[in-house]
Amino acid sequence: MVTLNDYAPIVGPEVIGQLQRLAERLKDRRFVHINSTRTGGGVAEILSRAVPLLNQMGLTTTWEVIQGDPTFFEVTKAFHNALQGHEVRLSPAQLQHYEEVNRENARKFTWEADYVLVHDPQPAFLIKVMRERARHWVWRCHIDVSRPNLKVWKYLREIVSRYDASIFSMAQFAQNLPHPQYLIRPSIDPLSEKNREITPEEIDQVLNRLGIERDRPLVLQVSRFDSFKDPVGVIQAFRMVRKHVPCKLILAGGEATDDPEGPRIFAEVMEAAEGEPDIQVLLLPPDAHHEVNALQRAADIIVQKSTREGFGLTVTEAMWKGKPVIGGAVGGIVLQIRDYHTGFLVHSPEGCAFRIRYLLHRPEMAQRMGRLAREFVRQHFLITRNIRDYLTLLTLAENPGSRTIEL
Numbered sequence: 444m445v446t447l448n449d450y451a452p453i454v455g456p457e458v459i460g461q462l463q464r465l466a467e468r469l470k471d472r473r474f475v476h477i478n479s480t481r482t483g484g485g486v487a488e489i490l491s492r493a494v495p496l497l498n499q500m501g502l503t504t505t506w507e508v509i510q511g512d513p514t515f516f517e518v519t520k521a522f523h524n525a526l527q528g529h530e531v532r533l534s535p536a537q538l539q540h541y542e543e544v545n546r547e548n549a550r551k552f553t554w555e556a557d558y559v560l561v562h563d564p565q566p567a568f569l570i571k572v573m574r575e576r577a578r579h580w581v582w583r584c585h586i587d588v589s590r591p592n593l594k595v596w597k598y599l600r601e602i603v604s605r606y607d608a609s610i611f612s613m614a615q616f617a618q619n620l621p622h623p624q625y626l627i628r629p630s631i632d633p634l635s636e637k638n639r640e641i642t643p644e645e646i647d648q649v650l651n652r653l654g655i656e657r658d659r660p661l662v663l664q665v666s667r668f669d670s671f672k673d674p675v676g677v678i679q680a681f682r683m684v685r686k687h688v689p690c691k692l693i694l695a696g697g698e699a700t701d702d703p704e705g706p707r708i709f710a711e712v713m714e715a716a717e718g719e720p721d722i723q724v725l726l727l728p729p730d731a732h733h734e735v736n737a738l739q740r741a742a743d744i745i746v747q748k749s750t751r752e753g754f755g756l757t758v759t760e761a762m763w764k765g766k767p768v769i770g771g772a773v774g775g776i777v778l779q780i781r782d783y784h785t786g787f788l789v790h791s792p793e794g795c796a797f798r799i800r801y802l803l804h805r806p807e808m809a810q811r812m813g814r815l816a817r818e819f820v821r822q823h824f825l826i827t828r829n830i831r832d833y834l835t836l837l838t839l840a841e842n843p844g845s846r847t848i849e850l
Contacts, residue, residue: 445492445634447499453633454827462827465834466500472837473556474504475577479519479565481508482729483697484667485629485756486562486585492632492826493833500830509548509566514540516703522564525595526588527671527751538598542568549573558837561606570605579840583610585629585753587774588618607840612754612775625836628778629754630829631763631820637732638763641740649737653725660690660803663742665735665760668696668708668726671751673771675715676792678722680748683796685721688803695725695738739764744802744809748795752776759824762786762816767809769798779824785816 451459474497478486490506497504511519518533518541525531545568556577561567563585570580582603588596588611600618603609608623617624631638650657662681666672674694681692694712709726716722727734739745745761747770754775761768762785770776772788780786787798802809 444495447496449634450825450827453821454825458827458831462500462831462834465831465838466497466502468841469834469837470501472502472558473554474502474837475507475554475556475559476504476562477507477509477559477566477569478562479509479511479516481506483702485754488631488635488637488756489629489826489829490562492635493830496826496830497833500834505554507552507554509545509569511544511548511565513703515544516565519565520703522595522599523586525592526564526584526586526599528590529592531592531595533595533598542571545569546572552576558840560610560833564599567599567602571602574605579608579837580606581608581610581836581840582606583627584616585612587616587751587753589615589774591618608836610836613778616753625832627829627832627836628775628824629756629759630824630826631756631759632826633763633821635732637736638760639736641733641736645733646737646741649734650741653723653734653738655691655693655723655738655741657741659721660688660743661693661741662690662744662746662799663693663695663738664746664748665695665739665757666747666749667702668705668712669702670704670708671749672696673748673750674708674712676750677746677748677795678712678715678719679792680746680795680799681722682719683793684799684803688800690721690743690799690803692722693725693738693742694722695727695735697727697729697731735760736764739766742766743806744769744799746795746799747771747776748789748792749773749776755779758786759820762813763820763824765810765813765817767802767812768816769795769802779819781815781819784812785819786812 494504494506518537521531549572558579559577560581562583610625610627611617664677745766745768747758749771752774758768758779768786770780782788789795
């Protein structure tokens with residue numbers, strides 16, 4: 444089992460000491476996280492690593508997952524799309540179903556807590572029926588809500604306003620709410636199966652098993668099959684590149700249990716890639732962390748051409764592996780990629796194609812960008828910083844109005 448001290452060689456012993464001092468003030472507090480899936484997506488990955496570490500540090504931390512039927516997840520996917528700016532219409536019956544599923548989940552929960560951190564819209568309604576179960580309720584939004592659909596946001600805002608605080612990934616996502624709002628960036632765990640160091644032999648074994656030859660440069664995008672990740676746009680960019688430079692494209696991704704649109708988007712990608720021997724589309728299971736690790740380390744260039752993005756942990760993962768990343772200039776990607784420094788930001792398939800060609804012709808620049816990118820992640824986007832932010836937030840909740848908190 445990974446312990447907090449195992450991170451000291453990566454982040455330094457002083458960071459570990461700071462976390463221990465923060466946790467000492469919060470010992471024996473009960474901390475509950477609630478989301479809508481245990482596998483698939485960045486939220487589940489963060490919680491699977493953060494919850495055990497918080498327990499080691501003395502907080503009684505649990506992770507609850509709400510259950511729902513297909514209709515419920517169709518409604519919450521519509522919430523997701525609406526918060527990212529799509530025009531969405533939800534009937535009163537659909538909203539009523541969303542509320543009733545949350546009430547059913549509330550009846551099954553038996554816990555009481557000092558702090559509850561609710562992730563995204565799916566379980567947000569729980570506060571209306573469970574408010575007395577915890578002293579402090581915080582809503583965590585992992586979605587790009589910079590330009591939400593106003594009708595849907597009006598409905599959700601009435602729910603979210605009941606919380607004691609909200610967390611967003613960047614300042615541009617903050618909303619007009621009657622409580623404090625905090626900025627906490629997501630993170631990756633450098634010791635997880637997806638991000639740990641692996642040998643060249645392990646990489647070759649995965650590539651051989653997946654039928655991938657390294658006879659030409661590999662361009663890779665790893666993400667859920669979601670329209671906001673724009674996999675079809677990546678295929679368009681690749682076709683432009685291949686006219687001038689021999690290369691291969693791999694689109695690797697999985698499905699999340701709370702995303703009913705995944706199969707339809709996957710079918711669209713397969714249709715767009717049909718008849719292209721240099722494009723390989725991989726539908727991976729949610730636990731294919733070792734395979735993703737190997738693919739990212741084997742790739743020459745990694746792309747994340749999102750059109751909207753809450754944060755984009757696949758960008759963080761690629762940067763940690765020392766790869767140059769070409770990302771859509773949206774959401775949390777712009778917090779990670781410093782243009783011309785740790786990668787390139789693009790706005791179109793044409794721009795993406797241009798930057799792929801640019802880096803394929805300049806391998807030394809690609810390597811330099813990768814080195815800078817890895818160090819940038821080490822300083823800003825590792826799990827130890829994420830846990831520090833959580834502990835700081837809980838400490839602030841314990842000391843409302845305090846200007847100074849001594850450790």
